[in-house]
Amino acid sequence: MAGLYKSDVKNPILNWIDSRLPVVTMMQREYGSFPTPKNFNYFWAFGGLAMVNLMIMIATGVFLAMAYTPNTLMAFDSVERIMRDVNYGWLLRYAHANGASMFFIVVYIHTFRGLYYGSYKAPRELPWMLGVVILLLMMATAFMGYVLPWGQMSFWGATVITNLFSAIPVVGESIVTWLWGGFAVDNPTLNRFFSLHYLLPFAIVGVVFLHVVALHITGSNNPLGIEPKGPQDTLPFHPYYTVKDSVAICVYFIVFAVLVFFFPNYLGHPDNYIPANPLVTPAHIVPEWYFLPFYAILRAVPSKLGGVALMFGAIMVLFALPWLDTSKVRSTKFRPIYRIFFWLLVISCVTLGVVGAKPPEGIWVPIGQLATAYYFAHFLLVLPILGKLERPRPLPESISRPVLGGGPLPSGVPAKPMEKA
């Protein structure tokens, strides 16, 4: 029996498989008995929600692709045919379009949870950085997906975003021509965007796998930001967190259903129901809501290269975040001064989102510049300096202590009785 894995699985068929490919054991170890901090709040459900959302996007997308035609002459009409003639086509398309919005809501909350509770700090730098890669891939996928219906916003969004690369000195124009496959956004562009829009989600699946593997090496962070000291601080993932995540998934589906069935076009733009016209630019070009903060950063400086560099820099700075934050204390719960700056960051991001939706004139220009300045100052000035100056509140001895009494009870941690693992 050399080379076979010694499986404890009772079922003979599963045991036969598990001895040769220990997937049952792996699932049991990583999602069954996996020791998980016992003090998670509902913000820890958003990783699982993102996973569910990714599966929904791939499933609806595969079936939409069966009815969609990636040709400039037929794309718009094929989408209308999906809406009117294909059985449940309207449901698939509205679920896919609003699913993209839900995906960004979930992922942005997941990201800000990581920021608030210091989940990016050692030893979890790689889960964080892989997460930023996932965000970049999501943005590329969402952008190319929005081009496929070939409406006015599709066409002009594609034109503006691909032209960002023309800001690169010397080779910029050649890169843009290469991206387009012509001298303007046209049929070759639509074809390749469809190909890549189908490919990238599977790249996302791959990076998500690495993100989760790296997370399961270090174990999850928790609202207190201190490591579990022993079995009294953890619970097996199943049934405790499978059930807790299920509650979150139900709430998520309620919100999703309200969007799909009652406000399916609320987050879209009416101009995208006008077929693409390469000779007329709509009066106000705005990207989808989830790109608005980045769009505002792009327009914050009156320089083409400067704006593009700042916009990409806004994401790139996140890669350096684990080393920019000099504080050893993870949870913002114990960092009274940083908490103020955290909320200033949230406000600056929301402000950028509002500014991105407005025409670039009047009072919106200085407001956008101020919010952009704070965004970068937060990461490049506040985090490195504050970590050295701030005196954090005392950390609890262990996760169990504040829950079972004895230690100071940090606000926000529910003191509910929990069984030991």
Next chain:
Amino acid sequence: MSATAHAPGHGPGQDVTKRDFLKLVAGASAAIGVGAIAWPMIDSMNPSKDVLALSTIEVDLTPIAVGQAIVVSWRGQPVFVRHRTEKEIQEAVQTPESDLKDPQPDAARVKPGHAEWLVLVGICTHLGCIPLGNKPTDPRGEFGGWFCPCHGSQYDTSGRIRKGPAPANLPVPAYAFLSDTRIKIG
């Protein structure tokens, strides 16, 4: 180490440099091979022959009255043809080059003897939107030329960038006058 363990020429000392050379050659060959396979894929995304073959177009200027402008499509791009008024020409000619972000005299942007005709690729040099200003009802910006609705770039009556984020003037395509009332673009 006994001498019999090594074939001639593979003794210690010699062995190292020879192996290193073989590794470098193998590595370089693999890199060239990967590049040779990758290039056709990358180049397949560049404009294809049929796209490049899109030829020239001819435009009849007779229906365009003084002060009017039309848009024609060339290589999938909009081309503006504007019949400038005497006032617009004077404004364009008299603008000092020190006022310009991308200095170019008006004479370099029109054909000699045809200063009333301005032919431009109508794509904002910022991020590729189509500037407004061809219809009489369109906003033309502070300089009477074109106004880009996307990010607020403003062009003058010679199509030169005057204000806003765009870095360069609207480009003048290659064109020639076939007669006084007919041009060939491309």
